[in-house]
Amino acid sequence: xxxxxxxxxxxxxxxxxxxxxxxxxxxxxxxxxxxxxxxxxxxxxxxxxxxxxxxxxxxxxxxxxxxxxxxxxxxxxxxxxxxxxxxxxxxxxxxxxxxxxxxxxxxxxxxxxxxxxxxxxxxxxxxxxxxxxxxxxxxxxxxxxxxxx
Ligand SMILES: [Zn+2]
Numbered sequence: 188x189x190x191x192x193x194x195x196x197x198x199x200x201x202x203x204x205x206x207x208x209x210x211x212x213x214x215x216x217x218x219x220x221x222x223x224x225x226x227x228x229x230x231x232x233x234x235x236x237x238x239x240x241x242x243x244x245x246x247x248x249x250x251x252x253x254x255x256x257x258x259x260x261x262x263x264x265x266x267x268x269x270x271x272x273x274x275x276x277x278x279x280x281x282x283x284x285x286x287x288x289x290x291x292x293x294x295x296x297x298x299x300x301x302x303x304x305x306x307x308x309x310x311x312x313x314x315x316x317x318x319x320x321x322x323x324x325x326x327x328x329x330x331x332x333x334x335x336x
Contacts, residue, residue: 225293228334235287235295235334239265242287242295242330249329255322258282265289270304271322280304281319285326297330299323 190199195212206213228237228245235242240262250257250269258268268284283301290296301319 228330230331230334231294233296234290235297235330236293237295237334238293239287239289239295242297243267245330245333246285246287246297246326249326249333252333253325253329255326265295269326281322283319283323283326285323297327299327 189202191202191214192198193200193207193210193212193214196207196210198207198209200207200209200214202214204214225237225241228235228241230236235245237245243260243262243265246267247257247260250267255269255271258270260267265287266284267286268282271281271283280303281301282304283299285297285299287295287297301323303319
């Protein structure tokens with residue numbers, strides 16, 4: 188919460204107040220200013236604050252810094268997909284996707300799913316050693332690190 192000046196009477200008013208308690212002037216205009224699109228991604232609890240475009244960019248950065256391959260990054264749908272390299276044994280890596288849900292203006296929740304690739308085929312195996320899902324969590328974790336830098 189921040190204090191702003193009422194544009195009518197000049198009194199300090201909370202930017203969350205629907206109207207000035209002194210003169211009743213609505214401060215909806217201030218509300219809009221307070222929710223202006225952020226220009227960088229920040230982390231708040233388990234949510235990312237930013238825009239979908241910024242989050243897509245950040246996730247691409249996170250995927251690359253983990254040496255995974257970005258398959259697709261779609262700013263419209265908020266979906267990013269990636270593939271990891273060979274990991275262990277006969278597995279040929281993990282295909283994962285991460286998507287961003289806007290739960291309130293400019294507040295996003297990241298979630299995703301992953302498939303283990305086996306010899307060129309994909310099988311839906313979320314919990315083989317937790318590895319596939321672990322890659323998604325790792326990317327989200329890396330995004331948090333990058334955002335808090
Ligand atoms: Zn006022």
